[in-house]
Amino acid sequence: MGRLDDKVAVVFGGARGIGLATVKEFLAEGATVFASDIREPAEKLDYVNYTHTIVDATDELQVSQFVLEVLTKAGRIDVLFNNVGIHLGKSLADTTLDEFDHIFALNVRAAFLGTRAVLPHMIDRKAGSIITTSSNGGVMGRPGDPVYNATKHALVGMMKSLAVAHAHQGIRVNTVNPGAIDTDMLRSTLASPEDFEAKQHQLVASTPAARVGEAWEVAKAVVFLASDESRFISGIVLPIDGAKSAGAMPGNRYSLDFELGVR
Numbered sequence: 001m002g003r004l005d006d007k008v009a010v011v012f013g014g015a016r017g018i019g020l021a022t023v024k025e026f027l028a029e030g031a032t033v034f035a036s037d038i039r040e041p042a043e044k045l046d047y048v049n050y051t052h053t054i055v056d057a058t059d060e061l062q063v064s065q066f067v068l069e070v071l072t073k074a075g076r077i078d079v080l081f082n083n084v085g086i087h088l089g090k091s092l093a094d095t096t097l098d099e100f101d102h103i104f105a106l107n108v109r110a111a112f113l114g115t116r117a118v119l120p121h122m123i124d125r126k127a128g129s130i131i132t133t134s135s136n137g138g139v140m141g142r143p144g145d146p147v148y149n150a151t152k153h154a155l156v157g158m159m160k161s162l163a164v165a166h167a168h169q170g171i172r173v174n175t176v177n178p179g180a181i182d183t184d185m186l187r188s189t190l191a192s193p194e195d196f197e198a199k200q201h202q203l204v205a206s207t208p209a210a211r212v213g214e215a216w217e218v219a220k221a222v223v224f225l226a227s228d229e230s231r232f233i234s235g236i237v238l239p240i241d242g243a244k245s246a247g248a249m250p251g252n253r254y255s256l257d258f259e260l261g262v263r
């Protein structure tokens with residue numbers, strides 16, 4: 001028996017990385033999954049209870065049409081996973097207004113549109129679990145990506161507000177807050193993919209676990225929040241970051257002379 005048997009899940013940003021890993025965990029746990037993304041999935045998944053649709057999560061019409069299609073086909077939505085996001089690793093001074101508007105229009109607007117499209121249906125049914133991917137940059141200040149951090153804090157604020165507003169209607173709203181996770185997004189912050197092995201010490205110098213995380217390690221937490229095992233849990237902000245947001249590491253850690261943690 002799967003932990004998500006009989007659940008219908010909608011995923012935004014499900015083509016690769018954390019989104020794809022979560023789609024796979026949802027399917028393995030018995031859910032019917034309606035995934036979407038602006039791109040085709042990086043892996044072909046052979047399940048009868050799985051579809052992938054090309055949807056630009058920042059486009060109001062595309063999002064509402066997609067949600068309507070799911071409701072027409074499946075009759076209900078139990079789980080919404082808002083996972084779309086892009087990174088911007090620039091100082092505030094170097095960020096252009098276009099870049100600022102673009103990252104907010106993506107990271108915050110996508111979750112707003114997805115949630116706004118699904119929420120009325122969940123209110124009618126008096127049930128539902130909404131999970132949004134923020135970041136540990138949504139609970140702590142990180143020096144290298146202030147505007148990205150701002151978008152991820154915005155998501156935490158929006159989701160906490162919704163958790164409080166809709167708890168009495170049986171709707172749960174939570175965020176997952178990953179640290180450095182080995183995905184295309186993380187690797188694209190490096191000069192070249194080959195840089196990854198060389199730069200791992202730098203990437204995890206401030207992570208007590210001394211390693212990057214894997215996409216499936218985030219997906220497992222999303223499954224828990226999607227499932228009835230977490231039915232009295234709402235409004236939480238769940239770091240999945242090898243203790244990074246729990247506190248600061250000793251200064252000598254930045255010498256990069258430490259052993260990588262076990263992956």
Ligand SMILES: NC(=O)c1ccc[n+]([C@@H]2O[C@H](COP(=O)([O-])OP(=O)(O)OC[C@H]3O[C@@H](n4cnc5c(N)ncnc54)[C@H](O)[C@@H]3O)[C@@H](O)[C@H]2O)c1
Binds near residue numbers: 058133134180
């Ligand atoms: N990888 C990390 O280290 C890390 C850390 C903290 C938070 N996150 C967050 O996790 C989420 C997933 O990131 P990831 O690392 O798997 O990155 P990723 O780039 O592999 O995945 C992001 C997905 O969003 C999709 N997307 C982008 N724009 C879209 C749009 N307009 N409409 C629909 N889909 C769109 C991309 O095609 C991609 O499949 C993001 O919100 C990211 O900010 C990642």
